Amino acid sequence: MSAGVLFDAPGPKARRRHMILTGVGVLLLAAVLWVVYKRLDDKGQFTAAMWKPFTDPELWKEYILPGLVGTLKAAFAGMIGATIFGVIFAMARMSQIKPLSWAAGVIVEFGRAVPVLLMMLFLYGALTRGGAEDIHAFIATVTALVIYNGSVVAEVIRSGVDQLPKGQREAGVAIGLTDSLTLRSILLPQAVTAMLPTLISQLVVILKDTALGYQVQYGEMLYKGKNASTIFANIVPTLIVIGTIYILLNYAISKVAVLAEKWLQNRGRVAEDSAQGGGPAGGVTAGVATVGAPGVDLAVHNKQL
Amino acid sequence: MSTLFSDYDLLSALWMTIKLTIAAAIGSLVVGTLVAVLRMSPVPMLRFLGTSYVNIFRNTPLTLIILSCNLVLWAKLGINLADSKSPDFFDTNNFRLAVVGLVLYHASYVCESLRSGVNTIPLGQAEAARSIGLTFGQSLREVILPQAFRGSIVPLGNALIALTKNTTVAVVIGVAEMAAMLAKVTEDDPGLLNQAFVASAIAFVLLTLPTGLLVGHLGKKLAVKR
Numbered sequence: 466m467s468a469g470v471l472f473d474a475p476g477p478k479a480r481r482r483h484m485i486l487t488g489v490g491v492l493l494l495a496a497v498l499w500v501v502y503k504r505l506d507d508k509g510q511f512t513a514a515m516w517k518p519f520t521d522p523e524l525w526k527e528y529i530l531p532g533l534v535g536t537l538k539a540a541f542a543g544m545i546g547a548t549i550f551g552v553i554f555a556m557a558r559m560s561q562i563k564p565l566s567w568a569a570g571v572i573v574e575f576g577r578a579v580p581v582l583l584m585m586l587f588l589y590g591a592l593t594r595g596g597a598e599d600i601h602a603f604i605a606t607v608t609a610l611v612i613y614n615g616s617v618v619a620e621v622i623r624s625g626v627d628q629l630p631k632g633q634r635e636a637g638v639a640i641g642l643t644d645s646l647t648l649r650s651i652l653l654p655q656a657v658t659a660m661l662p663t664l665i666s667q668l669v670v671i672l673k674d675t676a677l678g679y680q681v682q683y684g685e686m687l688y689k690g691k692n693a694s695t696i697f698a699n700i701v702p703t704l705i706v707i708g709t710i711y712i713l714l715n716y717a718i719s720k721v722a723v724l725a726e727k728w729l730q731n732r733g734r735v736a737e738d739s740a741q742g743g744g745p746a747g748g749v750t751a752g753v754a755t756v757g758a759p760g761v762d763l764a765v766h767n768k769q770l
Numbered sequence: 771m772s773t774l775f776s777d778y779d780l781l782s783a784l785w786m787t788i789k790l791t792i793a794a795a796i797g798s799l800v801v802g803t804l805v806a807v808l809r810m811s812p813v814p815m816l817r818f819l820g821t822s823y824v825n826i827f828r829n830t831p832l833t834l835i836i837l838s839c840n841l842v843l844w845a846k847l848g849i850n851l852a853d854s855k856s857p858d859f860f861d862t863n864n865f866r867l868a869v870v871g872l873v874l875y876h877a878s879y880v881c882e883s884l885r886s887g888v889n890t891i892p893l894g895q896a897e898a899a900r901s902i903g904l905t906f907g908q909s910l911r912e913v914i915l916p917q918a919f920r921g922s923i924v925p926l927g928n929a930l931i932a933l934t935k936n937t938t939v940a941v942v943i944g945v946a947e948m949a950a951m952l953a954k955v956t957e958d959d960p961g962l963l964n965q966a967f968v969a970s971a972i973a974f975v976l977l978t979l980p981t982g983l984l985v986g987h988l989g990k991k992l993a994v995k996r
Contacts, residue, residue, distance in 0.1 A: 470888060470896045470914060472812040473906070483813045490815035504847050578978050579971045580935040582949050587967040590956035594963075669829070676831030680942060680953070687834055701846055704838050708830050715829035 510701040518697040519706065532689030533710065539606050539675040539685060544668055546611035551618025552653070558623060561644055569619075576616030582677050585609035589681040599684075606678035606685075614671050621663050625656030661729065665722040669715045676711075686710065774955075774965055783951040784973050790868060790937040790947060791977075795930055797873035802880025809881055810888060820881065828878040832939045836871035840943040843867060861946070868940035872933065879929045887922025888914070892996070920992045927985025931978045948973065 475483060505511060518524045557569035589605035629652060637647030657664070679687045686707055694703040774780050809820030827835070843849045844867055851866035852859055891914060899909035938949035948970045955966040 470891050470893055471810060471910070473900065475812060479812070486811070486813040487815040490813065490819055494819060508846050508848075510846065575971070575975070578935075578975045580938040580949070580974060582938040582941065583952055583967065583970055583974070586949060586952045586956060587963065590952075590960060590963045590967075594960050673829070673831040676833040677939070679833050679837075680949075687831070687837070691837075700841050704834065704842060708834055708838075711831060711834065712826060712829040716825060719829070 505701060510699075515699045515702050518693075518699055519702065524693055524697065528689045528693035529686065529706070529710075532684065532686035532707075535678075535683065535689065536672070536675045536685040539603065539610065539678060539683065540668070540672045542607045543610035543614060543671045543675070546607060547614035547618050547667070547671065548664075550611050550615025551622055552657075554615065554619040555622035555626075556645075556648060556653070558619065559626065559648060573616040573619050576612045577620070579613075581609050581613045581674055582680060584612055585677055585681055602678065602681045602683035605681050606675065606683045609677075610671055610674055613674075614667060617667060617670075618664060621660050621667070622653070622656050625660040626652045628659070629655055659729070662722045662726040665725055666719060669718050669722075672715060672718065673711070773959075774962060774969055777959075778951050778955055778962075778966065780951060780966075780969060780973075783946060783948050783970075786865075786945065786947040787934075787937050787973075787977070790865070790872065790940055790945070791930075791934045793869045794872035794876060794933055794937070797869060798876035798880050798929075798933065801873055801877035803884065805877055805881040806884040809885060824878040824881055827875055828882075830875075832871070832875045832936055833942055835875050836868055836939055837942050839867040839871040840864065843870070860944075864943050864945050865940075868937075868943060868945045872936065872940070876929060876933050876936070879932065880926065883922045883925035883929050884918070886925050887918040887920070890921035890994070891917050917994050920994055923992060924985055924989040927981060927989070931981050931985075934977050934981070935974065 473479075502511070509515070554569050554573050558566050558573060560566045560569075585605050588608050589601060592601040592605055626648075633651055633655065634647055637651040638644070642650070675683075675685050676687045678685045679691075682688060690703045690707045691700075694700040697703075805820050805823050807820075808816045809824065811817055811820075844851075844863065850863060851870070852862035854863075856862065895913055895917065896909060899913040904912065937947060940947055941949035941953060944950065952963075952966050952970055955962050
C-alpha cells in the first residue's frame, strides 16, 4: 500500500525510531483524551446524574428511538428516491434526443451545485406558506436529499456507462437492439453493478445529510436528542450518544461498500476463469472486471460530497 | 430584487459565505495534511490515530459537529474564540466556532484526498528512485511528492467545492451567511422566497462553477500520464 511507496522496509535503527514514535503517539492520544475528559469532568459532565437519563426507558422511547426512526425513514426514502431520480436522469442525459439530454444535464448540474440545505429551506418555506404541518418537514428533507443525491447518482451511473468497453454498446446495436434498449438492457445493468460500491457509499452521505433536517425541525435524531437534552439538562452526554450512533451506522455502511467492492473483484476473476461465454451473466461480470478499479477512485471522490 | 439587497443584505451574506470558505479551506488543508502524515506514517500507532480521526469525523454529520462546537466547546467548556467585551462578540465567536467545526470535518476529506493522490503512484516509481541511489528525502522530494500532489488536485478541488456548499450548515449556530438569509426571508417575507432562493442558488453556482472548471482543467493538464 502507500507505506510501500513512501517507505523502505525498516532496519534496526528505523525500528527503534518507530518504537519511540509509538510511545509518543500513545502519550499524545492519552494527553488529548485526558484534557477532554478533565475539562468535561470539571464542568460536571461525567457525574452519574448526567448519564442517569440514559437508563430511563422514557428517554429512549420518547426521543432517541423515534429520532432514529425519523433519521432512518428519511434516509431510506431519500435512498429510494435518489436511485430512481438518478437512473431516470442518467438515461435522459445519455439519450439521443438533444433537448432532453440538455435539459437533464442542466437539472443534474444544478442539483449538484446548490447546497442541500438551501434546497431544504426553500422547499420547507414554499410548502409551509399556507400553514405548517408535520409532514412538510419530512417532504422538504427528503425532496432536497433526493434532488442532490439523485444528481450525484446520475453522474455516477453515467461515468459507469462511459467506462464500459465500447464493444458492449456496439454488440447491442449489432444484434438489432435500438439505442434505448441497448442502454436499458445491456449498459445500465453493468454500470450499476460496477458502481455498486460507490452507490453504497453515497448512502453514508444521505444518512449524514438527514441531520440537516434539524434546521427545518424535522424530527430526526439530532432534533429529538436536542429536545430531550433541554428536558434532562444533559446536552454533552446526549451529543456523545447520538454521535456514536451516527458513527456506528455510517461505519457499518462503509464496511458494506468495501465488502461489495471485494465481492465484485472476486466475481470478476471467477467469471474469467469459469463462466466462458455463459449467457448474460458472463457479459456482466466481464464488464465489471474492467471497470472495477476506476470505481474505487470514484468512490473516494464521491465521498467528498 | 432590490429589497433582497437592501433589506436582507444579500451581498454581506455572500461575503460571509466566502469568508467561511476561505478560512475553513486554509485550516482544513493544514489539519488534513497533518492527519494524512499520521495516516501514511510507517508507525502502526500513528496510523491508527490518523485512521481513527478520519473514521470519527467523516462519519459524523456536519450539523452535529458545528452544533457541538457551539453547545459544548463554547457553552459548556467556556472556550471563547473572540473578545467577550467587544460589541459583536456573538457574531465573531459563532463565526470562529463554525470555522472550527468546518475544519474538523473537512480535514478528514483533505486527508483522504492526499492519500488517494499517493495511492495513484505505482510502487515501481519508489523502487526506481531507491535503486538509482536517492536517499529517502530525495526520493520523496524529487519523485514521490510531485506525483502525489498532481494526483490529488482533483479530489482536493472536489473537497473545496463540497466545503463551499457545506458552509451553509453554519446557519445552525446563527452565522449570517446565505442559508441564514434564506431562512430569514422565509420567516419575514415569504413573498420574496422564490427570488431569494434563485439569487442564492445562482450565487452558489457562480462560486462553485469556476472552481470546478479550474480543477477539471488543472486535473487534465497536470495528470501524470501512465
